Amino acid sequence: MGRNKRIGFVPTMGDLHAGHLSLIRRSKKENDSTVVSIFVNPLQFNQKKDYQSYHRDTRADLSALRKEGVDMVFLPSDQELYPDRFQTTVNVEGLTQGLCGAFRPGHFRGVATVVLKLFQIVQPARAYFGQKDYQQLKVIEKMVHDLNLPIEIVACPTVREKDGLALSSRNRRLSISEHKRASSIYATLRSVALFAQSHPASAVTSLRQLFYEGLDLSKGDRVEYFEVVHPDTLTTLKKIQTPFLLAAAVWIGKTRLIDNLLVNRNSK
Numbered sequence: 001m002g003r004n005k006r007i008g009f010v011p012t013m014g015d016l017h018a019g020h021l022s023l024i025r026r027s028k029k030e031n032d033s034t035v036v037s038i039f040v041n042p043l044q045f046n047q048k049k050d051y052q053s054y055h056r057d058t059r060a061d062l063s064a065l066r067k068e069g070v071d072m073v074f075l076p077s078d079q080e081l082y083p084d085r086f087q088t089t090v091n092v093e094g095l096t097q098g099l100c101g102a103f104r105p106g107h108f109r110g111v112a113t114v115v116l117k118l119f120q121i122v123q124p125a126r127a128y129f130g131q132k133d134y135q136q137l138k139v140i141e142k143m144v145h146d147l148n149l150p151i152e153i154v155a156c157p158t159v160r161e162k163d164g165l166a167l168s169s170r171n172r173r174l175s176i177s178e179h180k181r182a183s184s185i186y187a188t189l190r191s192v193a194l195f196a197q198s199h200p201a202s203a204v205t206s207l208r209q210l211f212y213e214g215l216d217l218s219k220g221d222r223v224e225y226f227e228v229v230h231p232d233t234l235t236t237l238k239k240i241q242t243p244f245l246l247a248a249a250v251w252i253g254k255t256r257l258i259d260n261l262l263v264n265r266n267s268k
């Protein structure tokens with residue numbers, strides 16, 4: 001790769017879907033070359049079992065990347081990224097306290113650490129992240145800002161199935177009926193957002209109740225959290241005031257799904 005070429009970078013854990021491909025296509029439009037990494041990062045998993053059972057299909061991923069015309073794929077081994085006696089991690093403090101951070105201790109430390117390492121190796125001008133993992137996006141933006149990294153973080157819209165379900169590698173674990181129930185997450189976020197916009201200053205407790213009531217859940221499904229937060233600081237709001245972000249994590253059977261909806265002053 002030439003010295004002055006601008007590299008666009010899409011870090012992934014593989015199991016690629018149309019959401020990843022949308023990041024890659026954007027990077028290809030905006031940069032001289034595009035690098036994709038595939039690395040299932042052990043440091044960001046809370047449960048060893050979850051890490052071990054993470055779906056891996058490098059052959060299918062490489063074939064998808066070849067079709068997209070990606071310039072380079074980086075496939076590091078665990079040993080390459082975490083050599084023996086590895087002791088240094090990156091912790092973005094405030095932003096990781098709530099939402100997923102409250103339920104997945106150490107998760108964002110693992111994400112920030114691996115992303116910083118990947119940035120150091122790939123040296124991109126821009127890096128692309130999906131808004132579905134909104135808290136992750138904010139954590140990376142903050143890390144880049146706080147550590148003076150010369151990288152532009154590009155936030156890309158969530159890609160959804162026809163029924164509104166946000167694309168995620170975890171969706172493959174859903175049965176047909178679970179998939180249908182899972183699609184109620186985004187539909188309910190939308191109706192809660194519409195209610196909030198037409199009832200400014202409503203209490204978050206009433207929105208939470210609407211969210212719970214709107215979901216199509218079965219026995220064994222449960223809401224892990226539903227929060228209304230400021231989109232920049234991720235601090236929880238008690239009363240609705242634009243801009244705000246509705247964020248939720250819901251277990252559909254044994255699958256944990258997250259989604260969010262950002263409402264700005266001009267949102268329709």
Ligand code: PAF
Nearest residue numbers: 011012013041111114133
């Ligand atoms: O979003 C992901 O797939 C991962 O968290 C990331 C950013 C590739 C870091 O392992």
